[in-house]
Amino acid sequence: MRTSGSKTALLCLGWLVLFALLxxxxxxxxxxxxxxxxxxGVDESVVEKxxxxxxxxxxxxxxxxxxxxxxxxxxxxxxxxxxxxxGYYWRNLMEQGKVQAPTGGx
Amino acid sequence: xxxSNSGLRLFAVLLLAAGIGLxxxxxxxxxxxxxxxxxxxxxxxxxxxAAPFVAIGLKRLKRGSGSDLSFKPLVGLMAAAVxxxxxxxxxxxxxxxxxxxxxxxxSAILLGPFISVLVASVALLIQALFLAHGGLSTxxxxxxxxGVMGSFSGYFVFRLLKRxxxxxxxxxxxxxxxxxxxxxxxxSVILASAxxxxxPFLPLATKIAIAFIPTQLPLGILEGAMTAGMxxxxxxxxPDLLVKMRVIKTKEMVLP
Numbered sequence: 001m002r003t004s005g006s007k008t009a010l011l012c013l014g015w016l017v018l019f020a021l022l023x024x025x026x027x028x029x030x031x032x033x034x035x036x037x038x039x040x041g042v043d044e045s046v047v048e049k050x051x052x053x054x055x056x057x058x059x060x061x062x063x064x065x066x067x068x069x070x071x072x073x074x075x076x077x078x079x080x081x082x083x084x085x086x087g088y089y090w091r092n093l094m095e096q097g098k099v100q101a102p103t104g105g106x
Numbered sequence: 107x108x109x110s111n112s113g114l115r116l117f118a119v120l121l122l123a124a125g126i127g128l129x130x131x132x133x134x135x136x137x138x139x140x141x142x143x144x145x146x147x148x149x150x151x152x153x154x155x156a157a158p159f160v161a162i163g164l165k166r167l168k169r170g171s172g173s174d175l176s177f178k179p180l181v182g183l184m185a186a187a188v189x190x191x192x193x194x195x196x197x198x199x200x201x202x203x204x205x206x207x208x209x210x211x212x213s214a215i216l217l218g219p220f221i222s223v224l225v226a227s228v229a230l231l232i233q234a235l236f237l238a239h240g241g242l243s244t245x246x247x248x249x250x251x252x253g254v255m256g257s258f259s260g261y262f263v264f265r266l267l268k269r270x271x272x273x274x275x276x277x278x279x280x281x282x283x284x285x286x287x288x289x290x291x292x293x294s295v296i297l298a299s300a301x302x303x304x305x306p307f308l309p310l311a312t313k314i315a316i317a318f319i320p321t322q323l324p325l326g327i328l329e330g331a332m333t334a335g336m337x338x339x340x341x342x343x344x345p346d347l348l349v350k351m352r353v354i355k356t357k358e359m360v361l362p
């Protein structure tokens with residue numbers, strides 16, 4: 001059945017994404033980064049490293065939220081606002097789809 | 107459980123996963139070129155390169171907003187998705203580093219590459235202003251690598267594969283994969299151009315690109331899966347929308 005197959009594919013995809021997101025958070029790195037620091041962003045481990053080798057250094061951002069737990073807060077707020085917006089517009093799109101479905105199917 | 111419930115549950119799982127990703131991730135840095143890395147001249151140059159794409163994106167957004175009721179919510183959804191996706195520093199165990207997917211292939215497929223550039227620009231601006239992620243002086247360069255190169259490569263790979271007869275999911279997967287890799291290739295070119303000094307360009311660009319590989323290789327696959335997931339989900343939930351946006355043809359519609 002197509003519906004059953006689609007359902008399975010969707011569930012598999014959901015699990016794959018969840019797995020890809022959560023496993024790395026718990027697993028130790030198989031190969032340590034060159035600097036030895038764990039879980040550095042590639043902007044530090046690659047971009048800033050190469051820039052440093054060529055005499056350029058990163059500056060403090062104009063609005064420096066990278067101070068203590070402040071950055072955790074702004075990232076969390078970004079997630080909340082972004083997640084709310086995504087959910088709101090998704091619902092909006094799906095409701096429009098329900099309204100259009102009776103005529104759209106003909 | 108019908109397909110509709112299954113789709114909504116999957117979306118809820120994805121949102122939850124994104125939220126958890128934001129909560130568990132090491133805060134701050136992931137990919138964009140930080141403030142101060144590029145010399146002033148190069149910053150101006152990349153702003154000049156990005157500007158026409160953003161301007162055309164604005165024009166197309168204005169034109170599209172008046173043409174269809176679903177257009178604005180779709181742009182809103184993609185803007186939120188690109189913002190969230192490009193905020194999540196995902197740890198990659200094989201490299202011991204973090205980076206993030208971009209979401210630009212997904213937005214380029216659904217909205218067109220120019221509006222996708224605009225969406226990426228807004229996400230990058232907010233990140234540079236409030237999340238200490240990227241920089242204002244390097245915004246133009248980041249728009250070119252993530253917005254322009256990511257969106258256009260993803261869009262053209264998708265179109266090419268669809269024209270060659272590939273399925274929607276496969277086309278979406280490879281569009282996401284290539285868009286992610288091309289974005290980082292773009293970052294390598296931008297960095298190498300600005301930092302090479304008297305040295306030859308190619309060895310430095312290659313060195314930077316190779317340094318990205320351990321992190322971006324698996325993340326490109328994740329980006330491909332996300333892109334394929336989104337387009338197939340929309341094909342099931344709102345096939346009419348995909349037809350309107352010229353992603354699929356009417357005969358490919360799967361009525362929900």
